[in-house]
Amino acid sequence: MKSIVIDPITRLEGHGKINIFLNDKGNVENAYLQIPELRGFEKFCQGRRAEDMPQITSRICGVCPVAHHFGAAKALDSAFKVDPPPVAKKLRELMYSGYIIYDHILHFYFLGGPDFVVGPDAPPGKRNILGVIEKAGIEIGKEVIKHRAYGQKITAILGGKATHPVSGLPGGVSKGLNAEEVKDIEKMSRSCVEFAKFSLQLFEDIVLKNKAYVDLILSDPYQLKTYNMGLVDDKNKLNFYDGGIRVTGPDDKELMKFDVKDYQQEIAERVEKWSYMKFPYLKRVGWKGFVDGQDSGFYRVGPLGRVNAADGMATPLAQKEYDRMFETLGGRPIHSTLAFHWARLVELLYVSERALELTLEEDITSDKIRNPVGEPGEGFGVIEAARGTLIHHYDVDEQGLIKKANLIVATTNNAGPITMSVRDAAKGLIKNNVVNDGLLNMVEMAFRAYDPCFGCATHCMPGTMPLIANIYDKNERLIRSIKRN
Amino acid sequence: MMKTIIVGIGNPILGDDGVGIHVLRELVPKTLDQDIVLEEAFTGGMNLLDIMIGYDRAILIDAVENPDDPPGKTYTMDALQMTSSHSTNPHDTSFPEALEVARKMGQKNIPSEIHLVGINIRAQYDFKDRLSDEVFRAVPEAVKKVMDLL
Numbered sequence: 110m111k112s113i114v115i116d117p118i119t120r121l122e123g124h125g126k127i128n129i130f131l132n133d134k135g136n137v138e139n140a141y142l143q144i145p146e147l148r149g150f151e152k153f154c155q156g157r158r159a160e161d162m163p164q165i166t167s168r169i170c171g172v173c174p175v176a177h178h179f180g181a182a183k184a185l186d187s188a189f190k191v192d193p194p195p196v197a198k199k200l201r202e203l204m205y206s207g208y209i210i211y212d213h214i215l216h217f218y219f220l221g222g223p224d225f226v227v228g229p230d231a232p233p234g235k236r237n238i239l240g241v242i243e244k245a246g247i248e249i250g251k252e253v254i255k256h257r258a259y260g261q262k263i264t265a266i267l268g269g270k271a272t273h274p275v276s277g278l279p280g281g282v283s284k285g286l287n288a289e290e291v292k293d294i295e296k297m298s299r300s301c302v303e304f305a306k307f308s309l310q311l312f313e314d315i316v317l318k319n320k321a322y323v324d325l326i327l328s329d330p331y332q333l334k335t336y337n338m339g340l341v342d343d344k345n346k347l348n349f350y351d352g353g354i355r356v357t358g359p360d361d362k363e364l365m366k367f368d369v370k371d372y373q374q375e376i377a378e379r380v381e382k383w384s385y386m387k388f389p390y391l392k393r394v395g396w397k398g399f400v401d402g403q404d405s406g407f408y409r410v411g412p413l414g415r416v417n418a419a420d421g422m423a424t425p426l427a428q429k430e431y432d433r434m435f436e437t438l439g440g441r442p443i444h445s446t447l448a449f450h451w452a453r454l455v456e457l458l459y460v461s462e463r464a465l466e467l468t469l470e471e472d473i474t475s476d477k478i479r480n481p482v483g484e485p486g487e488g489f490g491v492i493e494a495a496r497g498t499l500i501h502h503y504d505v506d507e508q509g510l511i512k513k514a515n516l517i518v519a520t521t522n523n524a525g526p527i528t529m530s531v532r533d534a535a536k537g538l539i540k541n542n543v544v545n546d547g548l549l550n551m552v553e554m555a556f557r558a559y560d561p562c563f564g565c566a567t568h569c570m571p572g573t574m575p576l577i578a579n580i581y582d583k584n585e586r587l588i589r590s591i592k593r594n
Numbered sequence: 595m596m597k598t599i600i601v602g603i604g605n606p607i608l609g610d611d612g613v614g615i616h617v618l619r620e621l622v623p624k625t626l627d628q629d630i631v632l633e634e635a636f637t638g639g640m641n642l643l644d645i646m647i648g649y650d651r652a653i654l655i656d657a658v659e660n661p662d663d664p665p666g667k668t669y670t671m672d673a674l675q676m677t678s679s680h681s682t683n684p685h686d687t688s689f690p691e692a693l694e695v696a697r698k699m700g701q702k703n704i705p706s707e708i709h710l711v712g713i714n715i716r717a718q719y720d721f722k723d724r725l726s727d728e729v730f731r732a733v734p735e736a737v738k739k740v741m742d743l744l
Contacts, residue, residue: 148719148720148721149720149721149722150721152721153607153721153722153723165607168606168607168608168636169607174636215640237691238691238695239691239694239698242698242699247698247699247700250695250698250699251699251700254640254695254696257640258644261644272635272636272637272641273636
């Protein structure tokens with residue numbers, strides 16, 4: 110067996126490594142994405158005060174602090190048997206919209222989008238925000254920076270700080286909004302709606318009008334027929350903050366809609382000896398190994414999982430774009446991994462519209478922002494992080510201390526599909542021992558679409574971020590090494 | 595007098611990764627008489643740059659990974675000369691890239707001096723809120739390196 114190792118992954122840090130195993134004929138037998146997960150979280154939480162969880166969990170990940178913050182706050186609502194007042198829910202959702210705005214803009218323009226905007230064949234040094242600015246122009250660059258900052262500012266006005274939110278408490282939030290702040294957020298939201306429309310137009314002009322890109326989106330290596338999961342409201346419209354967890358099949362039929370408290374009955378986690386990651390699958394469908402299709406229990410979360418699992422968007426402009434996306438890509442559901450990028454932009458429009466709606470709610474400046482808590486117990490929280498469904502589950506003792514904590518994060522939910530997408534992209538590019546030079550780019554594009562979240566640390570040491578493919582012969586001797594910085 | 599911000603970077607619940615925060619907290623009593631802003635940041639890239647805008651000088655304190663040196667070794671570097679660095683997380687741009695974007699966009703008030711005081715660590719993936727012995731012992735030296743820059 111030969112193996113190719115790609116390590117580390119540019120623009121996706123946390124020491125992810127891709128191992129590609131070839132068979133004797135020199136074709137891809139298997140490929141794995143290995144991620145060293147952060148460990149010991151449950152133990153770290155034991156004995157800590159439950160009300161500290163929104164702060165502690167927001168430190169798990171530097172990019173998803175708001176998702177963890179409210180995932181935790183919602184689990185605490187449940188643990189302390191309290192339903193936050195309506196305005197508190199609106200304020201949480203509004204703050205959450207700010208987070209999705211900046212996160213989705215960051216991903217499209219800085220991380221995933223450059224593959225398309227600058228081009229999949231462009232040198233890696235160009236496939237970044239600087240390349241996007243070069244191609245799209247400085248003025249557009251300024252708009253990108255401005256609206257990313259708006260998302261941050263909306264989050265900060267409501268949460269204290271965008272990266273260390275402190276507003277989520279069991280039973281509500283700690284801070285309301287005054288009329289001036291609402292006006293400020295309303296203005297920014299309006300601008301974000303326009304920017305989201307512009308971004309979709311940019312996607313149309315650069316990607317959809319380019320046949321080669323559309324062919325790439327629809328090409329076999331990037332198709333994966335899995336189940337889809339996402340939060341939906343009572344009309345089965347996509348929702349980031351609240352709702353039931355809906356799962357639809359590769360045939361688009363609803364498999365189930367369940368409450369987060371039943372997640373352990375519906376989701377199992379498979380352990381494989383080659384990865385720290387667990388691979389969740391749907392118990393009702395079962396484990397069939399790393400295969401897709403109706404009989405395999407894998408599901409996808411994140412922008413594509415969400416748009417597929419929902420029946421539509423709850424805001425008018427996003428609904429129009431949603432319909433257009435499905436129409437263009439050949440109907441429901443969408444199986445193309447690269448369509449994650451398009452779905453992300455449709456969601457950007459939705460959250461911008463939703464933020465605007467929330468600022469116009471009459472009671473948004475109300476000070477009834479918290480309800481008193483009850484006796485502690487077991488609690489479940491679910492929220493749609495930018496990159497997919499996030500579940501927090503705590504067991505709180507009678508003194509209000511954490512006995513047990515379990516989290517299923519978005520990237521874990523996507524672990525199986527990411528592995529298969531990497532494998533399929535590699536399969537298309539390695540034939541009979543010949544490794545296509547585009548291998549690294551194409552494999553990267555396969556997992557970058559998911560926006561996977563690896564262990565987040567903050568090392569700042571100057572150094573290069575090489576991408577290496579090591580190719581071994583069947584005796585595991587290194588015969589070729591492709592490296593780029 | 596240069597308007598100065600000192601930023602301790604790191605994840606405070608990821609052991610040695612949070613050493614920048616530990617060093618920053620030691621600096622609080624030492625800089626009370628000076629007009630300096632101290633900030634904790636669990637972030638990188640664009641967000642990190644946002645924090646520094648409007649200051650003449652920024653001093654970053656962060657964990658670094660250099661396998662050739664023992665853990666606990668400290669360094670002072672000119673962050674404006676860095677050509678590449680890891681960002682906080684997979685979803686952000688690197689700090690030098692953020693800096694270049696800001697310059698290209700005509701961003702004003704970028705600090706003219708950005709220093710990095712680094713403390714060498716070994717990568718780790720276990721949640722804990724305490725430092726390892728080697729890195730803990732390096733905190734006073736890192737504090738001194740920051741004070742020497744002021």
